[in-house]
Amino acid sequence: MxxxxxxxxxxxxxxxxxxxxxxxxxxxxxxxxxxxxxxxxxxxxxxxxxxxxxxxxxxxxxxxxxxxxxxxxxxxxxxxxxxxxxxxxxxxxxxxxxxxxxxxxxxxxxxxxxxxxxxxxxxxxxxxxxxxxxxxxxxxxxENVYESPSEEVFQIVDKHLVDHSEFLSLTTLEHPELLLIGMGSYFEEYVKLSQLLDACPERIALGVLGKTSALGLDSVQRLVKNAKKIGICIDHESLSALAYFRRSLHDKPIFMITPDYKKLTTFAPEWQLEQVSFDASSLLERSLKLLV
Structure with missing residues (x-):
């Protein structure tokens, strides 16, 4: 790829x-x-x-x-x-x-x-x-979620999801205990997380946000309405991000999952996610704690 x-x-x-x-x-x-x-x-x-x-x-x-x-x-x-x-x-x-x-x-x-x-x-x-x-x-x-646009060989997700790239539902549940929303800039990490969630008995749904205005879409609002809690995964200061997302998600308990910047000691992107507990396995562990 x-x-x-x-x-x-x-x-x-x-x-x-x-x-x-x-x-x-x-x-x-x-x-x-x-x-x-x-x-x-x-x-x-x-x-x-x-x-x-x-x-x-x-x-x-x-x-x-x-x-x-x-x-x-x-x-x-x-x-x-x-x-x-x-x-x-x-x-x-x-x-x-x-x-x-x-x-x-x-x-x-x-x-x-x-x-x-x-x-x-x-x-x-x-x-x-x-x-x-x-x-x-x-x-x-x-570069593209397709290996070849002409052959439509899917690399990560199917074409139906790609056609709705403002918000991608990677794992869907009718009434999840927790709806996790991650940002598209870490898309591949959330794909890994979705694979971990598939093997997880807890009721956690996962969507990837490509554009914040998509939070106002009826389809996304339905997902939010059916979830008991919302978890926002974002590389951003927590309280500031919470204030931003409350504009669209004001009726639900919202929990922020952000990097632990105090642990950051490297500028190499390939090591940063694990170091600050923002890689897929860490996100799963932190998400499960929100269900308690």
Whole structure:
């Protein structure tokens, strides 16, 4: 299976080749990474107020954040674009050692948030030109959930689920004790978790969120209504994330499952999940404790 690290992709020349190849165009692209100037990106090279006040408003735009945090630019978004997509290249665990300060509260000030489960859903979000925050985590994700789109050889889930990629139900139960909702940026870890849940007698359902606005869909609301408890698995500061998700899930007991950032000692993504108790087996163990 071919995979891609979106965090590295968006800061490379290949990303801009890919945009051209997919015929995805923005009236203006900003970034705080000076190396992207070589690809026609306007680099944020002054204090934010001075820089953004010198810009004229555009219909649509893209902002790629490398070291700045999403909260740094939120006051200026409305004056810059009618619709803007913000790609936050390093969030959660991946932001440690890469940003001026760890990006653990990106949901604050965000409306719709996209958690791409593969490269194709990422590109579809960009092509829509609809305002959204796309937080990336330096995880390897599939280029496509198909081995070959023409042959439709399924790598992970069937086509029916992929066609509803805003929210994927990986394990379904009629009236679960616990409905776990994970973010699409850790999709493969949740696939592993679903396999563990299949062998688990406890009534735990699992869904993967590709877009936060999908929480308002009737199909998702039915799942929420039928569950006794909701568990949110997200690479984010716990209380801040809880406040965000209460907007859509306010009638249910909500429990947050977040990384134990105090245990983090490595910048290598392949080791971080286990280290901070956010890998599939740790998520299962932590989920079972919510049933007590």
């Amino acid at each position: 071919n995979t891609v690290n979106l965090s590295k992709l968006v800061l490379s020349s290949y990303f801009f080749d890919l945009l051209a190849q997919e015929n995805i165009h923005f009236e203006q692209i900003f970034s705080d990474n000076p190396a992207l100037a070589a690809f026609g990106v306007s680099v944020i090279d002054r204090d934010l107020s001075t820089f953004f006040e010198s810009q004229s408003k555009k219909k649509n735009g893209l902002i790629i954040l490398d070291q700045l945090s999403f909260s740094d630019i939120t006051p200026f978004l409305g004056q810059l674009f009618e619709n803007v997509i913000v790609i936050d290249a390093w969030t959660g665990m991946s932001s440690f050692g890469r940003k001026f300060a760890p990006e653990l509260r990106f949901l604050e000030g965000a409306e719709d948030v996209v958690f791409p489960l593969d490269l194709q859903t990422f590109l579809r979000a960009l092509a829509s030109h609809k305002s959204a925050l796309i937080p990336l985590t330096a995880q390897e994700i599939p």
